[in-house]
Amino acid sequence: MSKSLDDKKPIFIQIKEVIEDQIINEQLKEHDQIPSTNQLVQFYKVNHITVSKGINLLVEEEVVYKKRGVGMYVAEGAKEKLVLQRREGFAEEFVLPMLKEAKKLKLSDDEIVRIMKKLKGSVKVD
Incomplete structure (x- = not known):
């Protein structure tokens, strides 16, 4: 994961794109767990709501899915x-x-x- 975020795009979009890049580059494969919201908050030193917003976009697009109480995972065909x-x-x-x-x-x-x-x-x- 890269720590570099810029001010050209909203941070939540950049976090979403980082996860997308990891999926496209096969660093994350189908059914792999993605980094937790807390991990991303600590890594990027950003607000919890910002990270959640980016991850929720991935859920809405059916790129990741939630396992209640366990975490978020890469969807099939993502x-x-x-x-x-x-x-x-x-x-x-x-x-x-x-x-x-x-x-x-x-x-x-x-x-x-x-x-x-x-x-x-x-x-x-x-």
Whole structure:
């Protein structure tokens, strides 16, 4: 788990995304217990309500499920669901802003592709 939270997004969203990343990267697999609210509160030094809000979003999206009195667990099919969600938002969230900036800079399609190919080889997944 990474301790770095930034001020670009609400903290509860960042905590939700950290857990999602752990599921996508298979650090957490189906039916694995996710860190408890108390563990996340202590780790990130944030309010209990903030952490609960992020985890509750995961429950609402059926990415995690609750075992009463035991904890929260990764739901079956959670990874596939998260990958699909992120793929659907990828173009709008990342590609469109990049293309708008490229247009401002008058970059050709070939230049954009060259830049992407160059950077793709240096990308490391957290």
